[in-house]
Amino acid sequence: MRSVWHIIRTQHRYDSFHFWLGILVALLPAAAGLLLLGVSGWFIAAAAIAGLSGAFLNIFAPSALIRAFAIVRTAGRYGERVLTHDATFRFLTGFRNRLFAAMALKTNDGQRSGLLLNRLTLDVAVLDTIYLRLVVPLVLSLVVAVSLLLVWSSVSPLLLLTGAAFVLAWLGLAVWTFARSDTKTARRSDAALDAMRLRAADLAAGRRDLAIYGGLEAAADSVLVADTRLAEAQDVEDHRTSKLTAGSTLLGQLFLAVMLLVCLHEVGNGALTAAFSVGLILVVMGLPEIFSMSLPGLSRLPRVALAAGRIMHLMRRPEEVEPSQSLSVPETGRQGAVPALALEDVSFGYPGADRRVLEGLSFHLAQGEILALAGRSGCGKSTIGALAARLRKPGQGKILLGGLEIDRISEKELRRKVTVIGQKAYLFNETVAENLRVANPDAGDTELWRALEQAALAERISENPKGLQTILGEGGLGLSGGEQRRLALARAFLTRPALFVLDEMTEGLDAATAADVLDRFLSYRGDAAVLMIAHRRQELERADRVLDLTAPCGSGIRSPEIILSEFQ
Numbered sequence: 001m002r003s004v005w006h007i008i009r010t011q012h013r014y015d016s017f018h019f020w021l022g023i024l025v026a027l028l029p030a031a032a033g034l035l036l037l038g039v040s041g042w043f044i045a046a047a048a049i050a051g052l053s054g055a056f057l058n059i060f061a062p063s064a065l066i067r068a069f070a071i072v073r074t075a076g077r078y079g080e081r082v083l084t085h086d087a088t089f090r091f092l093t094g095f096r097n098r099l100f101a102a103m104a105l106k107t108n109d110g111q112r113s114g115l116l117l118n119r120l121t122l123d124v125a126v127l128d129t130i131y132l133r134l135v136v137p138l139v140l141s142l143v144v145a146v147s148l149l150l151v152w153s154s155v156s157p158l159l160l161l162t163g164a165a166f167v168l169a170w171l172g173l174a175v176w177t178f179a180r181s182d183t184k185t186a187r188r189s190d191a192a193l194d195a196m197r198l199r200a201a202d203l204a205a206g207r208r209d210l211a212i213y214g215g216l217e218a219a220a221d222s223v224l225v226a227d228t229r230l231a232e233a234q235d236v237e238d239h240r241t242s243k244l245t246a247g248s249t250l251l252g253q254l255f256l257a258v259m260l261l262v263c264l265h266e267v268g269n270g271a272l273t274a275a276f277s278v279g280l281i282l283v284v285m286g287l288p289e290i291f292s293m294s295l296p297g298l299s300r301l302p303r304v305a306l307a308a309g310r311i312m313h314l315m316r317r318p319e320e321v322e323p324s325q326s327l328s329v330p331e332t333g334r335q336g337a338v339p340a341l342a343l344e345d346v347s348f349g350y351p352g353a354d355r356r357v358l359e360g361l362s363f364h365l366a367q368g369e370i371l372a373l374a375g376r377s378g379c380g381k382s383t384i385g386a387l388a389a390r391l392r393k394p395g396q397g398k399i400l401l402g403g404l405e406i407d408r409i410s411e412k413e414l415r416r417k418v419t420v421i422g423q424k425a426y427l428f429n430e431t432v433a434e435n436l437r438v439a440n441p442d443a444g445d446t447e448l449w450r451a452l453e454q455a456a457l458a459e460r461i462s463e464n465p466k467g468l469q470t471i472l473g474e475g476g477l478g479l480s481g482g483e484q485r486r487l488a489l490a491r492a493f494l495t496r497p498a499l500f501v502l503d504e505m506t507e508g509l510d511a512a513t514a515a516d517v518l519d520r521f522l523s524y525r526g527d528a529a530v531l532m533i534a535h536r537r538q539e540l541e542r543a544d545r546v547l548d549l550t551a552p553c554g555s556g557i558r559s560p561e562i563i564l565s566e567f568q
């Protein structure tokens with residue numbers, strides 16, 4: 001529940017003016033509605049009594065008041081909807097941006113990014129419940145309860161006592177709901193929804209393979225199983241909401257009956273007039289509507305708390321290192337004494353995995369050197385690349401970049417000093433220019449063309465009349481696999497890092513293209529050191545040294561010639 005409270009505080013801090021304006025405007029129709037009932041009840045009863053007794057009654061003032069309250073109630077309801085939703089959507093829009101920015105800085109271990117995005121989108125949508133269905137109705141109920149208790153206390157102690165008992169009973173119901181709210185059902189419902197979406201996405205994406213191997217029916221059945229589980233979990237939630245509504249309605253009816261008896265008694269005592277007591281009874285009839293406004297929010301609280309918890313967990317920022325002059329990575333010459341990269345006794349295991357991928361690994365990479373990482377599949381080559389670029393953090397040991405512990409380098413400085421070129425760089429559904437400027441937002445068109453030239457893609461891009469403004473489809477649609485790789489290379493050519501990490505950059509390219517891409521890269525990289533995850537002979541041939549990760553301890557660093565002699 002702490003996360004729910006945290007979200008409320010965050011929304012309040014984000015825009016306290018609209019936060020309170022929504023609540024204030026929501027008070028108008030509630031107050032006008034109750035006053036409308038009270039004055040109408042009093043007026044009808046007073047008119048009847050005056051008619052019977054022949055006494056004088058000014059009908060104009062109460063009629064005008066009734067009209068005014070009716071207008072305020074209708075206009076207030078409209079204003080309340082507009083302003084409370086406006087306050088919520090303003091907050092959620094800003095919050096969503098911050099959330100997705102935080103998400104971009106995190107690794108999604110063991111989770112499919114599509115699923116994570118989908119879950120977070122749903123979680124953010126659930127957050128509107130907090131202000132609209134919890135904060136506003138609860139503040140409203142509180143203000144109405146306190147105001148009525150004040151009015152009743154000025155009329156008669158018995159009225160105050162009865163009213164206070166009802167308010168306490170309703171509070172008890174709310175606390176009971178809160179205490180009984182178990183997150184188990186909410187968890188089950190979220191898990192079933194995730195499973196259903198994941199299985200449906202797998203069914204859609206893999207239907208060709210499923211059809212070939214005859215698994216279509218089983219896959220469709222598994223979607224239905226998740227759907228049934230979701231329906232069961234939602235049934236439990238609906239049942240709880242119904243019980244809560246029934247309890248609140250019962251309480252309202254009970255209060256009405258007791259209040260009738262109290263009014264009868266007080267009219268008999270002469271403490272109340274008959275007309276006033278009719279007005280009061282009508283007000284009591286209108287109360288359950290106000291008090292039950294927060295019931296849907298209260299019954300959804302477990303789901304809201306789970307969503308808020310997940311979101312707050314994601315929003316927790318990784319410790320930022322303040323950039324400082326003294327922490328910038330020193331520039332040294334090609335044969336400088338400070339290695340470009342050094343791993344000292346590094347161990348690493350993926351979260352949740354029962355074995356470590358790396359155990360006590362140490363090696364260094366000199367300035368300007370090309371070190372290839374070799375070894376059987378799954379031995380941890382890409383993991384080392386990720387550690388060197390601080391995309392992962394080691395469980396144990398030190399990683400030094402230009403002699404400085406990698407953890408002490410600011411994010412901005414690190415991204416300037418290390419460039420990772422992976423197997424498949426993501427190409428956005430944007431223009432060629434925008435896809436390139438991901439690496440260097442300040443690069444002018446001349447620099448972009450130069451980078452494309454170096455990557456041997458300038459001719460292909462200039463064939464298109466729109467040139468740099470050509471829109472690439474999602475994932476680089478419109479370019480072949482090799483061209484996409486070259487575009488990724490051109491993107492890297494807009495950076496001037498001290499260390500390049502190549503993670504199977506030539507994977508999937510034919511031998512001639514792979515050699516061309518490699519040579520272009522090596523002629524561009526200048527003095528930068530290169531950590532190259534190698535699978536091909538061509539990559540090993542271009543390395544100064546090779547670290548064989550599957551070699552027995554202590555014999556890991558070997559010359560490319562020896563490795564190549566075994567690489568047949």
Ligand SMILES: Nc1ncnc2c1ncn2[C@@H]1O[C@H](COP(=O)(O)OP(=O)(O)OP(=O)(O)O)[C@@H](O)[C@H]1O
Binds near residue numbers: 357383384
């Ligand atoms: N996100 C992850 N969560 C859990 N385990 C992982 C994750 N990524 C990789 N692994 C495991 O860590 C080990 C090392 O993976 P890594 O990708 O570093 O190997 P690799 O040597 O690059 O393999 P390949 O040559 O096949 O690309 C493997 O056993 C892999 O299954």
